[in-house]
Amino acid sequence: xxxxxxxxxxxxxxxxxxxxxxxxxxxxxxxxxxxxxxxxxxxxxxxxxxxxxxxxxxxxxxxxxxxxxxxxxxxxxxxxxxxxxxxxxxxxxxxxxxxxxxxxxxxxxxxxxxxxxxxxxxxxxxxxxxxxxxxxxxxxxxxxxxxxxxxxxxxxxxxxxxxxxxxxxxxxxxxxxxxxxxxxxx
Amino acid sequence: xxxxxxxxxxxxxxxxxxxxxxxxxxxxxxxxxxxxxxxxxxxxxxxxxxxxxxxxxxxxxxxxxxxxxxxxxxxxxxxxxxxxxxxxxxxxxxxxxxxxxxxxxxxxxxxxxxxxxxxxxxxxxxxxxxxxxxxxxxxxxxxxxxxxxxxxxxxxxxxxxxxxxxxxxxxxxxxxxxxxxxxxxx
Numbered sequence: 001x002x003x004x005x006x007x008x009x010x011x012x013x014x015x016x017x018x019x020x021x022x023x024x025x026x027x028x029x030x031x032x033x034x035x036x037x038x039x040x041x042x043x044x045x046x047x048x049x050x051x052x053x054x055x056x057x058x059x060x061x062x063x064x065x066x067x068x069x070x071x072x073x074x075x076x077x078x079x080x081x082x083x084x085x086x087x088x089x090x091x092x093x094x095x096x097x098x099x100x101x102x103x104x105x106x107x108x109x110x111x112x113x114x115x116x117x118x119x120x121x122x123x124x125x126x127x128x129x130x131x132x133x134x135x136x137x138x139x140x141x142x143x144x145x146x147x148x149x150x151x152x153x154x155x156x157x158x159x160x161x162x163x164x165x166x167x168x169x170x171x172x173x174x175x176x177x178x179x180x181x182x183x184x185x186x
Numbered sequence: 187x188x189x190x191x192x193x194x195x196x197x198x199x200x201x202x203x204x205x206x207x208x209x210x211x212x213x214x215x216x217x218x219x220x221x222x223x224x225x226x227x228x229x230x231x232x233x234x235x236x237x238x239x240x241x242x243x244x245x246x247x248x249x250x251x252x253x254x255x256x257x258x259x260x261x262x263x264x265x266x267x268x269x270x271x272x273x274x275x276x277x278x279x280x281x282x283x284x285x286x287x288x289x290x291x292x293x294x295x296x297x298x299x300x301x302x303x304x305x306x307x308x309x310x311x312x313x314x315x316x317x318x319x320x321x322x323x324x325x326x327x328x329x330x331x332x333x334x335x336x337x338x339x340x341x342x343x344x345x346x347x348x349x350x351x352x353x354x355x356x357x358x359x360x361x362x363x364x365x366x367x368x369x370x371x372x
Contacts, residue, residue, distance in 0.1 A: 001191045005210075005219070008189035008196075018314070021259070024191075033191070037258050038222045039297060072223050073207070077290035077359045078297060099357045102285070104263035111225060111264060128204065169355035171285045173263045 006031045037109040041081035042069020043094050044101075044154055047119045050135035051155065053142075054089050057131045061147035067114065067154065068092075082115045090133045091125030094118070101154045102171040112150045116158070116167060149177050192217045223295040227267035228255020229280050230287075230340055233305045236321035237341065239328075240275045243317045247333035253300065253340065254278075268301045276319045277311030280304070287340045288357040298336045302344070302353060335363050 001024045004011050009028035016023055016032050024033040044067055045052040053065045068089040072081040083094040094117040103112040126133050136142075138159045146152045153172065161167050187210045190197050195214030202209055202218050210219040230253055231238040239251045254275040258267040269280040280303040289298040312319050322328075324345045332338045339358065347353050 003189055003191050003194035005187045005189050005191045008194050036224045037260055074223055074295040075292055077292050106261055106263050109260040
């Protein structure tokens with residue numbers, strides 16, 4: 001951030017009065033520009049024991065597999081956002097949504113929220129941000145080609161808890177995990 | 187938003203290619219400025235059966251009672267943010283935090299996340315954003331003078347669930363609730 005989005009003057013990084021951390025403050029109109037964490041909402045869609053995964057057509061992690069998820073938009077609930085992303089990425093209608101896994105990713109200032117859900121009529125397709133999509137049983141999942149640690153953790157937890165039929169909502173803090181070189185796994 | 191925070195040129199509201207909703211886009215450098223929901227993190231601090239409340243010294247809802255909560259900051263986890271707010275508003279050290287209630291407030295594009303917690307040594311004070319603070323039993327809580335619906339819901343749920351000792355994590359969508367005129371209740 002270099003310029004004030006309100007008046008167009010230059011901003012400076014300083015600690016406003018009464019605050020305890022640096023903010024971008026406008027040198028002309030004194031407007032304080034706060035930058036806050038963002039929420040990523042997604043679904044773990046299950047149909048007849050299989051989970052819907054999408055192969056990413058965009059960066060980051062182009063060509064790796066993910067659960068449908070993306071940035072939450074203004075004016076929607078987390079569940080609405082998760083269902084919207086499921087439609088956008090996998091052309092699937094999410095039904096019977098239940099909040100399931102939440103992840104803190106403080107090193108990139110993101111909070112992930114995944115919902116368990118079902119697929120209306122078991123139908124799905126391929127949205128513009130995906131190369132392909134498909135339903136995978138536990139032993140068919142491309143575990144070594146998953147795009148993000150949050151996806152792996154959510155899938156792992158789901159298959160571990162599935163037999164019990166009890167899926168408590170849980171929040172987990174993840175630390176930065178560098179991707180090993182010359183491998184698609186992280 | 188009127189100006190691009192990256193180059194200072196004027197922004198226009200339009201639907202970028204491949205998108206389906208209006209964004210602020212820079213007329214010069216084409217930067218797309220996304221505006222996303224914000225997370226409010228807070229605590230429900232309990233000590234010897236009483237709940238810690240703060241009387242707000244700031245707008246909105248100046249003079250009404252709240253649980254310590256505020257905007258999550260970049261670089262922290264939701265639990266760290268909730269503990270930070272508890273320190274800032276009530277000079278209390280939150281321990282043994284457990285995620286408890288989550289609220290979608292789509293009409294103001296906010297997601298609230300409250301943690302149940304204990305108070306280290308039962309100690310608390312008054313931070314700069316509070317007029318006073320105190321520990322309240324269920325029948326002492328100023329139910330008619332609570333600042334926000336999310337605070338009332340969280341307190342209600344807590345006292346209802348306390349006897350069972352089971353506090354499942356739950357997410358609730360709240361609709362806009364206009365405040366009745368000539369009343370402090372909403």
